[in-house]
Amino acid sequence: MTTLTKLQPAPVIDETARLLTEHYVFPDTAEQLAALLHRRLTEGAYDVDDAEEFARLVTADLQSANGDRHLRLKHHADPVPPKQGAANLASIRRDFDTSLGGAPRVELLNGAVAVLELTPMLFPLEWAAEPLSAALTLASRAQALIIDLRANRGGDPDTVAFVCSYLLDERTHLNSMYWRAGNRTEQSWSLPHVPGTRFGGTKPLYVLSSANTFSAAEELAYDLQQLGRAVVVGERTRGGAHPCEGWTVHPHLEATVPVGRAINPVSGTNWEGTGVQPDVPCAAADALTQAHTLALAQLAG
Template sequence: TREAREQDGGVAGIDRPADGVAHLELRPLLYPLSMVVDRLTAALRSVADADALVIDLRHNRGGAPETVAFICGHLFDEPTHLHTMHFADGTAPIQSWASPPPPGPTFGGRRPLAVLTGADTFSGAEELAYDLQQYGRATVVGERTRGGAHPREGFRIHPHLEVAVPTGRPVHPITGTNWEGSGVVPDLPCAAEDALDVALTRLSRRPAGPRCP
C-alpha cells in the first residue's frame, strides 16, 4: 500500500504530446485495484475526452489481473471476455472480463488507441497489451515483451535456491493461447525509446472516432 501511494497509484504521467492525443504512462506496476482505484479512475477520466490515446507500458513490470480488467472496461463499449485461467491443481477455471467502469466519462471502444511496449514490459502489463491487441482494439508499438503469462509459486529447496513452479495458464478466447515465452509481438516494431514518436505518427493518420457522451 505504501509503495502504491508513493508511486501515485502507478500513474507515472499524463500529458498531451500532440493535438487531440493523450499519453498515459503506467509504471512501475499495475497495483491491486483496491489500492489504486480512485487514482486510476481519475487518470482514465482525465483522458476520456481525447481524440486518440497512447497507453505507455514500456516500464511496467506487471500487476493485478483485476486492474487489467478495470482498465479494459474503460476501453471497450461492451462486456469483453479477456481470458480464462486454468489451474494446474484441477481447480475450476475462472473467467476474466473487462469490468464495467463506474459512472462517468470513458474513452470507450471506438477512438484510436496505441499501447507502447518494451523489453521490460512483463506479466499483467503484457496481458493488457495482448488483450487489446487480439481484439483489434489497440495497435501495439515498440519492442517484444518479456513473455511471462503463467502465474507461479516459489518453493525453497535450499537456503540459496528457490524453484518457481507454474500454477495456472490463461487462455485467450481468440487465440486459444497466451504470450508465455513468446511475449507480445508489436504491430509496429521499433526501439522502445522511439515508440511514442512512432505511435503519434500512426495516430495522426487515423480519423478520430465518435466521442462518448
C-alpha cells in the same frame, strides 16, 4: 553481502522442490525440475556463500526446462515475512506509494492525443482502482490515447480487466485462466460499469511495449491486440503468461511458482515464451514518437 549463515542449501532446495511438485501448473515439468535441483545439490553446484548468488544459480536451473520467467528463487536484500505472498506484497506497496498509484503520467500531446503511463506495475485493484479511474477519466476526453507500458513489470489480472473496461464499449471476454488447484478455468471479462468516464471502444488506441514489459502488462497489451482494439507499438515483450505465488523459504529468499496459465479466447493461446509481438516494431525509445505520429495520421484520415 547477504550470506547463507546458519543455513545449508539443502533445506531450501528441499522446500523449493516440494513447492514445485505441489503447485507448479505443469506437474510433469515440476517433477523433472525437482529431480534436477536435487541432483545439482548433490553435485555441489549450490555450495556458495552469497544468498544472491545462490538464488541466481537456482533460478537458472528452474528456468532451464521451459524458460518460464515467473519460476524463480528470488533474493530479497531485507528479511522477508514468512507468510505466503507477504514478501512480494510489502515490496509492491512501497512502489505503489511512490508512483501515484501506478499512473505517474497523464499528458496531452499535440492533436488532442493523450499519453497515460502505467508503471511500475498494475497494482492490486483494491489499491489501484481510485488512481487508475482518475487517470483514465482524465484521459477520456482525448481524441486518441497512448498507453505506455514500456516500464511495466506486471501485476494483477483484475486490474487488467479494470483498465480494459475503460477502453471498450460493452462487456467483453478478455482472457481465461486455468488453475492447477482444483483443475479449474476462470474467465476474465471487462466490467459492465466503471467509476468515472470511459475513453470508449472506437477512438484510436495505441499501446507502447518494450523488452521489459512483463506478465500482467503483457496481458493488457495482448488482450487489446487480440480484440483488434489497440495497435501495439515498440519491442517484443518478455513473455511471461503464468500467474505465480510466492513462498518464503529462507529469511532472504522467496520461491515464486506459477500456479496457472492464460488462455486467450481469440487466439486460444497466450504470450508465454514468445512475448507480445508488436504491430509496429520499433525501438522502445522511439515508440512514443511513432505512436503519436500514427495517431495524428489516423485522426487526420
